[in-house]
Amino acid sequence: NVEPPLLLSSNVGLPAGCCPPTAHELKDRLGWNVxxxxxxxxxxxxxxxxxxxxxxxxxLVESMAVAPSSLQVLDGFTGKSxxxxxxxxxxxxxIQAFSxxxxxxxxxKDAESIYEMLMKRPGLQLxxxxxxxxxxxxxxxxxxxxQASYKIFVAAQNMQSMALAPEPVVSALLQVAAISCPSxxxxxxxxRCVKCVEGKHLNxxx
Numbered sequence: 001n002v003e004p005p006l007l008l009s010s011n012v013g014l015p016a017g018c019c020p021p022t023a024h025e026l027k028d029r030l031g032w033n034v035x036x037x038x039x040x041x042x043x044x045x046x047x048x049x050x051x052x053x054x055x056x057x058x059x060l061v062e063s064m065a066v067a068p069s070s071l072q073v074l075d076g077f078t079g080k081s082x083x084x085x086x087x088x089x090x091x092x093x094x095i096q097a098f099s100x101x102x103x104x105x106x107x108x109k110d111a112e113s114i115y116e117m118l119m120k121r122p123g124l125q126l127x128x129x130x131x132x133x134x135x136x137x138x139x140x141x142x143x144x145x146x147q148a149s150y151k152i153f154v155a156a157q158n159m160q161s162m163a164l165a166p167e168p169v170v171s172a173l174l175q176v177a178a179i180s181c182p183s184x185x186x187x188x189x190x191x192r193c194v195k196c197v198e199g200k201h202l203n204x205x206x
Contacts, residue, residue, distance in 0.1 A: 004163035005054055005156035006039040006130065014117055016110040018101070021154050021171040031140040032174060034058070036154050037100045038092070038165070039130040052159040053091045056135040060086035063149040063173050073155035073168045086141070092133035092156070097126060100134050141176065148176045
């Protein structure tokens with residue numbers, strides 16, 4: 001498994017929990033636009049930049065499901081080796097890591113701290129031993145269920161060496177909102193929000 005991609009899970013120890021896949025709700029609130037950043041090691045940066053782009057694979061599973069392995073994600077399976085209803089793959093693009101951080105919810109101070117560690121930390125060292133990539137994809141659901149919650153698992157593969165990242169990275173919990181709910185709310189009763197999506201809070205004055 002030569003030069004496997006490095007997915008930036010919390011195990012890497014970067015500031016602000018960087019960098020799980022980020023998911024932004026679609027306008028119809030039946031899915032998400034997802035972006036993930038990862039690193040690909042390269043002994044010869046110039047040679048690697050001219051090579052084949054890495055590929056990511058993803059699966060959407062219910063939040064309480066068994067976590068899949070990287071190989072299962074690559075094959076489009078759940079952690080129980082059952083074909084996932086929603087899965088896919090796409091090629092990644094080279095990026096400027098700082099721009100990705102800023103565009104995906106990391107404020108100036110956090111983005112600067114993360115970027116500095118990516119540049120200087122042994123075993124990471126952007127543009128010296130690792131190249132940053134990102135991939136973007138859309139997950140669209142066919143129907144709405146206010147009780148449904150999901151997670152997205154992402155695996156990455158170096159298409160030059162065919163090495164697979166040892167473990168997939170996982171998104172935060174994703175809740176499908178009831179159709180009458182406003183943005184930031186996952187469950188409503190008579191037009192009032194009774195349950196917020198993760199990271200949001202009820203305003204009791206409204």
